Amino acid sequence: MRNVLAITQRELGAFFFSPIAYVVLFAFTFMVGLLFVFLTDNFTPGSEASLRDTFNWLPPLLCIAVPILTMRLISEEYRSGTIETLMTAPISDAEVVVGKFLGAFIFYAIMLAATLFYVVLLSVYGEPDYGLLASGYFGLLMIGAMFVAIGLFFSATTHNQIIAALLGAFFLLLLTILAWIIVQFTDVEGPIQLLLQMVSIMDRFQHFNRGLVDVNNLVFFCGGTAFFLFLAVKVVESRRWR
Amino acid sequence: MIQVRNLSKWYGPVRAVDNISFRIREGEIVGFLGPNGAGKTTTLRILTCFMPASSGSASVAGFDVFSESMAVREQVGYLPESAPLYPEMRASEYLSFRAKLRGIASTDRPAAVERVARRCRVADFITRPIGQLSRGMKQRVGLAEALMHDPKVLVLDEPTMGLDPAQIRETRNLIRELAKDHTVILSSHILPEVEATCERTIIIAAGRIVASGSPSELKERITGSSRLIAEVRGPAEAVKTAVTGINGVGKVQTTLVDGWNRLVIEAQPGQDVREDIFKIASKNGWALREIRREVASLEDFFVQITAQQNIEREGHAST
Numbered sequence: 289m290r291n292v293l294a295i296t297q298r299e300l301g302a303f304f305f306s307p308i309a310y311v312v313l314f315a316f317t318f319m320v321g322l323l324f325v326f327l328t329d330n331f332t333p334g335s336e337a338s339l340r341d342t343f344n345w346l347p348p349l350l351c352i353a354v355p356i357l358t359m360r361l362i363s364e365e366y367r368s369g370t371i372e373t374l375m376t377a378p379i380s381d382a383e384v385v386v387g388k389f390l391g392a393f394i395f396y397a398i399m400l401a402a403t404l405f406y407v408v409l410l411s412v413y414g415e416p417d418y419g420l421l422a423s424g425y426f427g428l429l430m431i432g433a434m435f436v437a438i439g440l441f442f443s444a445t446t447h448n449q450i451i452a453a454l455l456g457a458f459f460l461l462l463l464t465i466l467a468w469i470i471v472q473f474t475d476v477e478g479p480i481q482l483l484l485q486m487v488s489i490m491d492r493f494q495h496f497n498r499g500l501v502d503v504n505n506l507v508f509f510c511g512g513t514a515f516f517l518f519l520a521v522k523v524v525e526s527r528r529w530r
Numbered sequence: 531m532i533q534v535r536n537l538s539k540w541y542g543p544v545r546a547v548d549n550i551s552f553r554i555r556e557g558e559i560v561g562f563l564g565p566n567g568a569g570k571t572t573t574l575r576i577l578t579c580f581m582p583a584s585s586g587s588a589s590v591a592g593f594d595v596f597s598e599s600m601a602v603r604e605q606v607g608y609l610p611e612s613a614p615l616y617p618e619m620r621a622s623e624y625l626s627f628r629a630k631l632r633g634i635a636s637t638d639r640p641a642a643v644e645r646v647a648r649r650c651r652v653a654d655f656i657t658r659p660i661g662q663l664s665r666g667m668k669q670r671v672g673l674a675e676a677l678m679h680d681p682k683v684l685v686l687d688e689p690t691m692g693l694d695p696a697q698i699r700e701t702r703n704l705i706r707e708l709a710k711d712h713t714v715i716l717s718s719h720i721l722p723e724v725e726a727t728c729e730r731t732i733i734i735a736a737g738r739i740v741a742s743g744s745p746s747e748l749k750e751r752i753t754g755s756s757r758l759i760a761e762v763r764g765p766a767e768a769v770k771t772a773v774t775g776i777n778g779v780g781k782v783q784t785t786l787v788d789g790w791n792r793l794v795i796e797a798q799p800g801q802d803v804r805e806d807i808f809k810i811a812s813k814n815g816w817a818l819r820e821i822r823r824e825v826a827s828l829e830d831f832f833v834q835i836t837a838q839q840n841i842e843r844e845g846h847a848s849t
Contacts, residue, residue, distance in 0.1 A: 295629040305618040369614035375676070376578040376610075377631045378603040407675075528581045530541075 291379040295387025297396070299361070303395045309357060316353050317402045320346070320428050322471065323408055337414030339406060341425045343497050344403075347490055350435055357395065358439030359449040361388045366447035371527070372402030381524045385517055389440055396432045400425070420499045427496025430509035431489060435460060437516035444523040464489040531556040531681060531713045532577065537586035540574050546572045548737035549586065556682075559709035562717035563725035564734035565836050570717040571611060573734070574687050574689060577715070591682050605632075607676030607712075609623065611687040613669045616660030621652060621671050624660060632679040646674040652706065666697040673704070685717040690723060704729050721829050735836040748831060757824045758795040760807055762815035766791055772814065776806045790819065807813045 298508040320342065325331075327340035365371040374384060442456040443449075465483045468490035470476060476484065485491060491504045531801040539547040547569040552736050554560050554774045568663050576583050577590060579599040587594060590834040616624060626645045650670045655663060660671065664752040669689065676684060688699045689705065705727050708714060724731050725745045731806050733741040733748075741748055762769050766784060769791050774782045780796040797803050811818040 290633070291631060294627060298616075298627050301623070302616070302618055368616075369610065369612060370616060372580055373573075373608065373611045373614060373628075376580050376603055376606070377628070378600050378633070379631055380600075454787050 296390040297341040299391025337416040351460035354435040359453035361404040362444040437513040559714040561728035607681035613672030633819040650674040759818040
């Protein structure tokens with residue numbers, strides 16, 4: 289546990305040092321601002337004081353933002369050779385992966401926390417449903433955890449950060465947007481439709497956004513996170529055998 | 531302390547380490563010498579548990595590197611080639627981070643960092659970000675990290691690579707000092723370095739151990755006669771004839787160097803004819819201003835023996 293925390297602490301520190309993290313932070317906050325102002329109905333008198341419409345657009349945004357945040361996590365270690373001192377320290381590969389995951393996830397949570405400003409705004413000018421908001425944030429944390437795990441996995445597969453980011457973004461967009469679009473707008477039937485619905489992150493997130501904290505969604509996201517972390521550990525371990 | 535038995539490592543079709551075996555006792559300082567691509571780094575990586583061997587076994591401090599990897603890692607301090615560090619961290623932060631990974635309690639960490647900083651002389655720039663440090667400074671930080679948990683064994687991969695001569699000397703002195711309290715195994719392709727720091731040298735080429743022993747033992751294995759250099763002032767022909775006439779002298783070459791005859795004398799191995807040369811010179815009244823013996827160097831041995839191995843390996847590869 290102590291090893292995991294040591295890695296987490298280091299990674300968090302490294303995030304705050306990295307210019308890319310600040311760029312992502314800025315861009316994300318800016319985009320949320322734009323969404324809040326332009327793409328939602330928040331400013332019509334009498335409309336609901338909620339962030340639901342804003343949150344609705346966040347998953348696609350996160351598909352790009354999170355892989356950029358996580359791209360350097362393990363790729364950089366391969367590139368600079370520090371993977372050698374890391375893997376010869378008395379720390380297991382699993383502890384390394386979990387430590388990095390926690391570091392990135394905490395940074396992600398901090399990034400989300402920037403949007404709390406809008407909650408304050410809503411409470412000043414209206415009476416938002418805090419339960420709904422809480423559920424929405426919870427959903428964002430859940431997808432964040434899974435996205436970070438996926439980004440971490442792709443980072444472990446290559447020493448090239450750009451490839452890690454691109455692969456991660458591509459994979460996430462596939463799961464998030466494409467599955468949703470196919471289900472909504474085309475005539476697929478039967479087992480394919482079932483599969484796409486199961487995998488569609490957008491679909492599941494919208495349940496959280498509407499206040500439904502559903503066990504099967506919880507299992508999906510927690511399980512998905514655990515699965516990709518497991519894969520990441522295996523990929524890192526496999527490096528030793530090459 | 532370190533035992534390696536029939537260790538082999540394949541990278542795909544390439545055999546990097548070919549069935550090597552050696553032992554290192556506690557407190558020894560051993561140099562792993564070999565040309566580039568010989569398998570030194572691979573062997574060290576197997577010993578530090580970075581990668582597993584393809585076959586054979588190795589143990590450090592009684593723990594097997596494959597099955598008891600965590601225990602081995604706790605006993606070993608490792609400085610990889612080109613001392614990899616995190617450029618965004620300050621040296622003190624990095625050392626503190628590694629101390630934490632090594633299990634040093636938070637109350638003991640500052641003292642431990644200070645101790646290694648003093649030993650490796652990094653205290654002056656310990657608050658600077660690592661990205662701003664020079665090569666030599668980074669190397670010292672890496673060495674400080676390796677010493678952090680007071681390991682029984684120090685594994686140093688090319689510890690003086692890329693350093694300037696003053697830094698090289700400093701590092702060698704430091705390593706010699708460290709050898710008093712730790713078992714040290716270092717690798718290098720620079721001969722004089724290994725000669726200067728190590729009690730014992732293991733020469734590896736093309737994945738195989740070709741020689742092992744102290745520098746003087748290895749020099750004895752060199753075939754070939756020894757040479758004598760002497761400078762005598764006198765009539766060239768007479769000098770040459772007189773010297774050639776000495777019992778045990780083979781070929782004599784002379785060159786004239788501002789009035790002095792510079793003689794390169796090949797004598798039978800084991801025959802020390804220096805006294806005879808002195809006697810001849812004084813009998814004939816010739817001034818003698820230099821006389822020294824040139825033993826075939828370790829370098830000749832190294833070149834000879836590693837060239838052999840490389841040819842053999844190429845021979846295998848092409849069949």
